[in-house]
Amino acid sequence: MTDKKQIPYKIYLEENEMPKQWYNVRADMKNKPAPLLNPGTLQPMTADELGVVFCEELVKQELDDTTAYFDIPQEILDFYKMYRPSPLVRAYCLEKALDTPAKIYYKFEGNNTSGSHKLNSAIAQAYYAKQQGLKGVTTETGAGQWGTALSMACAYLGLDCKVYMVKCSYEQKPFRREVMRTYGANVTPSPSETTNVGRKILAEHPGTTGSLGCAISEAVEDATSHEGYRYVLGSVLNQVLLHQSIIGLETKAALDKYNIQPDIIIGCAGGGSNLGGLISPFMGEKLRGEKDYRFIAVEPASCPSFTRGKFAYDFCDTGMVCPLAKMYTLGSGFIPSANHAGGLRYHGMSSTLSQLYHDHLMEAISVEQTSVFEAATKFARIEGILPAPESSHAIKVAIDEAMKCKETGEEKTIVFGLTGTGYFDLVAYEKFNNGEMSDYIPTDEELAAGFAGLPKVE
Numbered sequence: 001m002t003d004k005k006q007i008p009y010k011i012y013l014e015e016n017e018m019p020k021q022w023y024n025v026r027a028d029m030k031n032k033p034a035p036l037l038n039p040g041t042l043q044p045m046t047a048d049e050l051g052v053v054f055c056e057e058l059v060k061q062e063l064d065d066t067t068a069y070f071d072i073p074q075e076i077l078d079f080y081k082m083y084r085p086s087p088l089v090r091a092y093c094l095e096k097a098l099d100t101p102a103k104i105y106y107k108f109e110g111n112n113t114s115g116s117h118k119l120n121s122a123i124a125q126a127y128y129a130k131q132q133g134l135k136g137v138t139t140e141t142g143a144g145q146w147g148t149a150l151s152m153a154c155a156y157l158g159l160d161c162k163v164y165m166v167k168c169s170y171e172q173k174p175f176r177r178e179v180m181r182t183y184g185a186n187v188t189p190s191p192s193e194t195t196n197v198g199r200k201i202l203a204e205h206p207g208t209t210g211s212l213g214c215a216i217s218e219a220v221e222d223a224t225s226h227e228g229y230r231y232v233l234g235s236v237l238n239q240v241l242l243h244q245s246i247i248g249l250e251t252k253a254a255l256d257k258y259n260i261q262p263d264i265i266i267g268c269a270g271g272g273s274n275l276g277g278l279i280s281p282f283m284g285e286k287l288r289g290e291k292d293y294r295f296i297a298v299e300p301a302s303c304p305s306f307t308r309g310k311f312a313y314d315f316c317d318t319g320m321v322c323p324l325a326k327m328y329t330l331g332s333g334f335i336p337s338a339n340h341a342g343g344l345r346y347h348g349m350s351s352t353l354s355q356l357y358h359d360h361l362m363e364a365i366s367v368e369q370t371s372v373f374e375a376a377t378k379f380a381r382i383e384g385i386l387p388a389p390e391s392s393h394a395i396k397v398a399i400d401e402a403m404k405c406k407e408t409g410e411e412k413t414i415v416f417g418l419t420g421t422g423y424f425d426l427v428a429y430e431k432f433n434n435g436e437m438s439d440y441i442p443t444d445e446e447l448a449a450g451f452a453g454l455p456k457v458e
Contacts, residue, residue: 010087011254018085019249020072022242024061025280026352027068028287031359033238033351034326036062037313042457045323053220053231053322054239057128061239068284070242072124079123079156083112084246088254089383089418095402097382102405104398105262106418107251107278108385113179116388116420117274118149118234121243125232126153135228136160140190140215142270142346143169143390144176145420146234151185160229164190164218167210176424190215197221197319211335212271212346217319235271236316236325236350244277251415252281262293264401266416268393269297269306269364272350278417279362286361295362296401297353298393300372302440305330305349306357306364308447313457314348324455327354330442331450347450365397368439372396373432376422388420389428 026032035044050059061070072080091104109117129137136159141147147163154161163185170177170189180187190210191198197217201208208214216233223231233240255262265282267275275297285291299306305328315332316322329348349357356362376392378399379385387395394416405412422429431437 114149151183213318241276334450
């Protein structure tokens with residue numbers, strides 16, 4: 001093991017060390033994710049059917065379970081160079097404050113204007129839309145990080161961008177909304193009166209604060225009813241995890257540079273983009289029997305799809321217009337409480353990650369909101385970065401694992417994903433600082449209502 005003094009606070013890769021390909025973890029999975037199903041026929045979706053909603057090249061990536069590596073187009077690599085590689089940081093100050101023998105590293109993805117890792121896939125999806133000759137794209141956003149990233153990518157490539165933003169986040173995060181508009185995006189609070197499915201949801205749930213499932217339905221309807229548009233998604237899909245593998249590939253290259261072997265890898269989990277991206281190359285080693293790691297997914301107790309959900313086919317959206325995916329889900333009709341981690345307020349989880357979890361290749365933990373903000377505040381005061389609420393779920397569990405090391409005396413190496421910054425989440429921090437933040441955990445009866453709406457698939 002490399003001596004501690006030789007490891008810098010921030011490990012950067014040189015330009016010639018940057019990954020030139022994305023890694024597809026499905027290629028190494030013995031049990032592949034179940035196929036997407038047509039909501040009408042309940043048969044596996046074909047490329048032609050998916051091509052009505054998604055860009056052609058992205059459909060190919062979505063359906064490919066065998067190709068391990070995809071070349072990253074040069075134009076995307078050139079865009080990545082504006083903010084990548086992102087630093088892998090040794091949390092020396094946090095280690096000292098916790099008085100733990102654990103070695104803690106975090107991969108910081110907040111060093112771009114979108115404030116998160118979402119730009120990694122946004123530029124890829126916008127690029128393929130541009131290559132196809134489309135006019136623009138539609139999408140949904142929760143906390144606003146994905147919407148911000150996509151608006152940046154579309155502005156760079158000259159594409160139109162329509163964003164349906166979960167209503168509670170639209171109201172809680174007005175400045176995130178304005179960043180999107182500054183980059184030229186049209187931003188609509190969801191559910192809205194501008195789509196058929198939005199009007200239907202509002203009629204059935206008056207005063208609803210919305211959900212990612214609602215916003216997805218509206219964005220898909222908008223894309224499929226306007227010529228020259230396609231829908232793009234910031235999480236959940238296989239193609240997104242593929243693009244986000246740049247996070248894990250950089251992380252692994254930086255660790256290998258100093259001969260560092262992680263024991264525990266931790267990521268927050270909403271739909272799966274950051275978690276899947278961070279763990280993919282390490283999971284590949286585990287799947288191939290080359291090395292072993294402990295992977296921990298951390299989700300909010302208010303939206304516990306992994307820890308309390310069911311592994312079943314379900315609609316990806318509340319309006320039930322999208323394909324069915326086999327995943328850990330709370331039911332597409334489940335609308336989470338209006339917690340402050342908007343990016344984690346999704347009823348389901350990536351099919352790829354769901355299969356890995358079902359095969360006991362990773363763990364999952366749910367944590368309550370106030371404990372997450374306690375960890376976020378501690379991290380901000382010690383490490384000097386104000387973390388996003390989503391990222392702070394991983395911080396919470398990383399601190400917990402480091403404290404376990406203190407109790408046992410084990411010198412484990414912990415790596416977690418710091419997916420972004422919390423500078424647009426100050427309403428949430430205000431609630432916490434004022435003692436006005438509360439925890440919400442759905443009852444078994446509330447979850448049962450969501451499960452009752454699961455489609456009957458043999």
